[in-house]
Amino acid sequence: MLDFLTQKVHDENRQGEAYAPFAVDENQYKKHFYIESYGCQMNFADSEIVASILQEQGFGATRNLEQADLIFINTCSIREKAEQTVRKRLTDFKKAKKSNPGLLIGVLGCMAERLKAKFLEEEKLVDIVVGPDAYRSLPALIEEAETGQKAVNVLLSREETYADIAPVRLDSNGVSAFVSIMRGCNNMCSFCVVPFTRGRERSRDAASIVAECETLYREGYKEVTLLGQNVDSYHYFDESIGEAVTFAHLLEKVAMIAPDLRVRFSTSHPKDITEEVLQTMARYENICKYIHLPVQSGSSRVLQLMNRTYTREWYMAKVDRIREVLPDCGISSDIIAGFCTETDEDHQDTLSIMEYSKYDMSYMFFYSERPGTLAARRYTDDVPLETKKQRLSEIVALQGRLSRESNEKDLGKTFKVLVEGPSKKNPDEWMGRNSQNKVIVFPKPTGLKKGDYLEVTVTDCTQATLIGNVKREK
Known part of the structure; x- marks a missing residue:
């Protein structure tokens, strides 16, 4: 794993393996939490929900392990390697208790239910175990763990979507944000543990999704990624209009917030992506073609x-x-x-x-x-x-x-690029992505800032990245 203050990135993309959060002003809180997230984008979005719940309880996020009163690791069960990494990190965190006996260590997410007995009893690595549908119970669980008891809630829900919780954007670039639109999965792919760790599929109400995206846009974000295990099966019956909202309808609602708000989504199941979704993507320039x-x-x-x-x-x-x-x-x-x-x-x-x-x-x-x-x-x-x-x-x-x-x-082509920040390999260059989700790096022109759109002509490439220059007007 990279240094815990950073995301491990895939070719400068935002697909991450782990991150730790930070607070704008760590000194404004008397108690602090530290969180690392592993696995899919849903886990990263869940960590932002957890951060919001903890902040309401007076805990501020910190990037300093020694300052933390709570350490959480948001886990992934998709592959054995991820579980091995989590166990190693928990062992590292347990050592921190020697210098801070009051420190509480917790496991969140997909590994919580399956490995709770091992973590709590056999290996004695953690104090708190919380499943992905039980984050609202965190305040009570923390209070219980502070008495020396082991605190557990791994119950799955058929209703929980956390629709009313405004996520705290952790380690955000201020340009792109994840927005969860549904939870769980009904597909039962034989290799996949998600239906057993995240429960059955349920869709969040459309109005709350659109409202969250509108808030992000007002705060300066220029791109939202709508998240779900299978976004194309999104289905919510809106009683206010007496109609069902499909994923295609939801895409259109978000795209109509503003023409300069880019909309992405992940993940699609091949059996569920519809002609209506494809046609909606074709109609709106700001729905990314990816x-x-x-x-x-x-x-x-x-x-x-x-x-x-x-x-x-x-x-x-x-x-x-x-x-x-x-x-x-x-x-x-x-x-x-x-x-x-x-x-x-x-x-x-x-x-x-x-x-x-x-x-x-x-x-x-x-x-x-x-x-x-x-x-x-x-x-x-x-x-x-x-x-x-x-x-x-x-x-x-x-x-x-x-x-x-x-x-x-793509050599010689010109793409509209949303600037996300400095290139991780060269601080003198910016990086951004085109509509097709390809990363493009280019020299920094004067007067440019994160969140700007500009035209970039591709002049070179590697296997992973496009290299270009800002198009100059004649």
Whole structure:
């Protein structure tokens, strides 16, 4: 992990692995909390909800571990490596108790329910365990833990969306913000633990989502990312108008807040992204032309075992339709190597669907069996680890070539870029992203600031990044 004050970034993007928050004025609070987040963007958004709840209780965020009265780690159970990282960090935090006996350590999020007994009893690493639907109970749990008792609430909810809680933007660049629109998942993909750790799917009311986005815009933010495990299945019945709000309707409502407020979203399930969504994206310039469309495998047989509910051919047809409606749309994916019973032929199907889809970028992993999932109960994890690693290396290599080819096609093109801040590699350069979610770095022109839009012409590229210059008016 990088230094705990920073986000680990993917090619200068905002997809993070961990961050710690900070307060505008740490001295205004007598008590302080420190939080690290791992995994998906939903976890980062949840940490901002937790920060709001703690702030209401008089706790200020701090980047200084020695100043913290509370340490929380927001966890991810998607892969075994994430769990190993969390356990290591908890061991590090436990050492801090030697110099600060009153320090409380807590685990939030997806690992909370599954590993609560180990963390609390066997390894004695934590004082508080809180599941993703129980953050409102944090004040009572903290009070209980302060008496020396172990405090736990991992109950899942069919209603909780935290719609009325205004998140505290942690480690924000002041330009882009996450907005949670729904929680949980109903898809039951056999490899995935999310339905068991985050519960059933429920959508947040549309009015509160739009209001949060309007507030962000008034505060100077220029981009919002609408978050959900499966945003395309968003569905909320608005009793005030007597109509159901679909994801396409919600996208339009947010896009209409202001033409210079960019709208992104993640993640889409291939079976649920609709023609209406594509047409809405095409109508509004400020809805970014980028779709994260996880394929997981290119083999119809493996997809059936994964319970993905689509075939190879169906997915390819969906990619075709996206290209027809949105010719300049960026597409990225998630890919799993070595799922149960995967053969060499299945692996070749994955490589070929990558070639067909021409992903701009992918998140790639080898299969890691998660206890409690359908796959763990039904199938044998029978692909040898070395085979998984070899197949993953081939997937990574192919994606590297596809990413470079995609970037090379942009040479000479001019894109509208939203400036997010200084380049992490060179403080004399700015970085931003185009509508297709590609990172572009360019020399700092005078008079430019974060949150500005400008035209940048691509002059060079790497596998991960576009390099350009600000377009000069003739």
